[in-house]
Amino acid sequence: MHVRITHFAVIAALGAAVSLPAAAQQYPAKPVRVIVPQAPGSATDVVTRIVANKLTELLGQPVVVDPRPGAGGSLGTELAAKAPADGYTIVMGHNSSHGANPAIYPKLGYDAVRDFTPIISVVSTPYVLTLHPSMPVKNVKELIALARSRPGQINYASAGNGSTHHLSGELLKTMAGIDIVHVPYKGTTPAISGLIAGETTIMFGTVTGVQPQIRANRLRGIAVTTPKRSQFMPELPTMAETLPGFEIMSWFALLGPAGTPRPIVDRLYTETTKVLAMPDVKEALYKQGFEPNPGTPEQLADFIKAEIAKFTKLAKATNIKVE
Numbered sequence: 001m002h003v004r005i006t007h008f009a010v011i012a013a014l015g016a017a018v019s020l021p022a023a024a025q026q027y028p029a030k031p032v033r034v035i036v037p038q039a040p041g042s043a044t045d046v047v048t049r050i051v052a053n054k055l056t057e058l059l060g061q062p063v064v065v066d067p068r069p070g071a072g073g074s075l076g077t078e079l080a081a082k083a084p085a086d087g088y089t090i091v092m093g094h095n096s097s098h099g100a101n102p103a104i105y106p107k108l109g110y111d112a113v114r115d116f117t118p119i120i121s122v123v124s125t126p127y128v129l130t131l132h133p134s135m136p137v138k139n140v141k142e143l144i145a146l147a148r149s150r151p152g153q154i155n156y157a158s159a160g161n162g163s164t165h166h167l168s169g170e171l172l173k174t175m176a177g178i179d180i181v182h183v184p185y186k187g188t189t190p191a192i193s194g195l196i197a198g199e200t201t202i203m204f205g206t207v208t209g210v211q212p213q214i215r216a217n218r219l220r221g222i223a224v225t226t227p228k229r230s231q232f233m234p235e236l237p238t239m240a241e242t243l244p245g246f247e248i249m250s251w252f253a254l255l256g257p258a259g260t261p262r263p264i265v266d267r268l269y270t271e272t273t274k275v276l277a278m279p280d281v282k283e284a285l286y287k288q289g290f291e292p293n294p295g296t297p298e299q300l301a302d303f304i305k306a307e308i309a310k311f312t313k314l315a316k317a318t319n320i321k322v323e
Contacts, residue, residue, distance in 0.1 A: 027087055027264050031062040034254070035083075035091040037076025039069040043208065043288060047123055047252055048092045050284045054275040059267075071105075072162060072322070073097040078109035081116065085259035087268070090119065093255045095164055095248075098304045103311035104162045104322045112308060117260040118300035120269045122276065123290035124251040125232070126224035127168055127204040128211070129239065133220055135201055140223050140242040143202075147178035155181040156202035157191040162322035165191065167311060168204035168225060168248045170318045175243045195219060206250060207232045208289035225249055232289060251293065253300050265297055 034052055038044040045067055052063040068076030073096045080091035091097075093116070102112045110116075129140065137143045147154050156172075158165035161184050173180055183200050185191035188209050195203045196218050203210070204225065211233065213219040223239045224230045225248045239246035254272060256265065275281055276292040285292060295303065315321070 027267055028059055028061040030088060031064050032059065032087065033064050033066050033089045035076045035080045035089065036065055036067045037069065037073035037080075037091065037094075037097050038067065040067045042067075042069075043206070043250075043290075044092055044094055044252060046288055047285065047290060050281060050288075051122060051272065051275055054278060054281055055271055058271040058274060072101055074101055074105060074108055074110075077101075077112075080255070081110035081257055083257050085117070085257040085261075087256060087260055087264035090254055090256045090260075090268070091116075092122070092252050093304075094252045095250055095307065098253070098255070099307035100162065100164055100167055100311045102308050103315040104167075104320050106321060113301075113305060115258050116255040117258055117265060118297045118304065119254040119256055119260075119265050120272045120297065121251065121253040121293050121295035121300045121303065122272065123285055124226070124249050124293040125207050125290045126226035126230045126249050127164070128207060128214070128221045128233065128236065129172075129223040129225070130195065130203050130205045130210045130214065131220045131222060132195055132198055132201045133217070134198065135220070138222065139237070140239060143222065144176045144178055144242070147176070147180055151179040152181060154202065155183045155200045156204075157195050157200040158182060158184050158203070159188040159191050160184050160186060162320065164248060164250065165204050167314060167320070169202070170320065171246065171248060171314055172204075172239075172243075174314065174317055175246055192219075204248075206289060211289070231291065252290075253295075253304075255300075269297060 034048055036045045036048050048065050052065050055063040068079055077097040083089035098112045137146050156169040169182060185194055191203060192209055194200050210219055214221045221236055224236050225239050227240055227247050229238055273294050276294050
């Protein structure tokens, strides 16, 4: 009897070992929903649709984009966290939902690490330190010197309290030891308009938002916030060349609810990697100001933890909170 039980136990174990890969091969058997925790037409939405259209072809099932905006991305992200962990609801997380928000919102409806299974990092882009043309400086070093000579007299625009633009300005303040004043706007477009009009003098803007204005000489870009120079504006140095360690970027990544089976994660990772390597996808993303930035689930997990730690430290140092 003991031998028979052991024999069946071995068979059961072998069956379990092959069942998940088989399930992954059968996945997906129905449409996959990608929650976008931003508004329709946002950069997050547009990038997700570019990727989803190609994933539909590779997976053989519709990959449906579902925008769920609100609370800086928190509402849609919470919805994804509470979805079944079966691979049929995933989310396009970003630098707010899985970076800044856990640091600045005291009451989030999700845990950005515990409640999610990382799948793949998708794209990234720098912010550009942008000035009104009247500013008598040509680089970051000169800007810091000017700000130190005029404490509290230079202001910077953001897309709103708690936005990455806001946090970028606060990081500049703390790392450079300068006193500049935050002026929040209700969105990126009004903030850029205010900068052009001279209501403010500095802004960390997205490439797509400020590059056309810089090319038209309405604004002046002096640095990018990624560790390396950007292919979008290769003429600009990095912030880190003057302030070592300065790094903030806009990024998007796919995640599933916690407990999403690894074979399903691997299937989504493999197919998304193929999508990001397609020339037409690269071109479409480039037009939106983004570079493909595929990374493994493990790399994404480590990156998200580092992002949250960085923003938490910054939020504590500057007392930033968003109710």
